[in-house]
Amino acid sequence: MRKKDTKRGTAVVTGAGSGIGRAVAVALHGAGWSVVLAGRRVEALEETAAAMSDDGDGDGDGDGDGDGDVLTVRTDVSQPDDVDALFAAVSARYGRLDLLFNNAGTFGPGGIPLEDLPLSAWRKVVDTNLTGAFLCAQAAFRLMKTQDPQGGRIINNGSISAHTPRPDSIAYTATKHGMTGLTKSLSLDGRRYRIACGQIDIGNAATDMTERMRQGVKQANGELAVEPVMNVADVATTVLRMAELPLEANVQFATVLATAMPYVGRG
Template identity: 60%
Template sequence: MTGTGIKKVALVTGAGSGIGRACALKMLEHGYSVVLAGRRQAPLDAVVEEAQQLGGDALAVACDVTDADSVAALFDTIRSRRGRLDVLFNNAGRNGSPVDIDELDVDEWRSVVDTNLTGVFLCTRAAFGLMKTQTPRGGRIINNGSISAHAPRPNSIAYTATKHAITGITKAVSLDGRKYDIVCGQIDIGNAATEMAERMARGVPQANGEIAVEPLMDVQHVADAVLHMAELPLSANVQFMTIMASKMPFVGRG
């Protein structure tokens, strides 16, 4: 609840599966009214149905975060159906093909940048405009940065570049949002057990050229972490958090 007793409203992008789905359901369990956004309506509707069985308040809105008009329509729906926005979790993202730089198609590069970077900008831009004018004023923006915001995997230039850029967005929004009571933090996630990470359990390329199986962690730990960030008062902020499978190859050499 907000300070006025109004149920908090959260928007989760990429909410139809994986991390987005887990975080949306966790927030629903804790009393948030959650708007679920994603490209495909059917997976979103499935999450809404699950939420309704749990007594949660969920709204599914198909949205292409790379398209400014689609994002504008999403926020028009939030204004008309929910009246405000307290939390935005910028989670939608995609990988590029795991190929050498010279083999990566320029159109695919642009597609990854449009989804992972421009999509975050468009949603953040719209949320910022709503949060600074609503009553009570302010809100929280949480960006999914990924471990790739710190260190690349082999053959991942598009994904890595966009995730490094998310850190810049996080810092800029944190600074620019101060005068409007808008806070912004980033969660960097390593090897959560989702459909996107299934390949880790089969073996993935390492920096030394080997193929190795990597440990995974339960995605519910990510949902708990995002909820913790969301639940803080606007006078406090988790600026950066890293949550990862303890034994994944990130800290140290090799």
């Protein structure tokens, strides 16, 4: 099978059916990347692909001048067979992988005290956020290590919760702290293969997942407070800048947050 020509490189975006994943996929495609959209919901992936066609350059003006290829692959990142099939599809179509944006994740059930959190809920969050990120990184690593030219970049979606927890968020917070360890290990192990790994920690990008922030969310003192959000396009712009660095340079950790959200200091 003839491999697809790529201009800027080939990128895999997990959790590409909505929110940050969709915004990043559109931005990458608009910048000339060929983008593989991975996620559990085929209809949502197709909506992301349509957004690329409507506004291929990712700037929101509808002029559609991006020229990267698009491939959608239904993937549950917590399932090893799905992950293997995803990266086999990447290899078959493009022959190489230049970027993985490890973005798929779930917050899990909200408002449940840790003493009442079902084990099944804990496992679902861990399997998606941490094990899924590992499986995708491992598969990407294998491709990047053996392809010619060798190397590539992995960007993990951490969170402000990789630094500071919210109340009643033990599963999500534990996985995001684990993501930081995954990022550091990938960075270290990838050096000899020209595989760079960085992490973006995001606070309150305006997506469906953060809609509750605008209604009021529980604070450390138990009170409810409305929190500021930022445009998700600003996250996508940051990821794009990280992705376009030469492999000799790396943003190890970037924190992008709504300026006035209660994170710095005491609130």
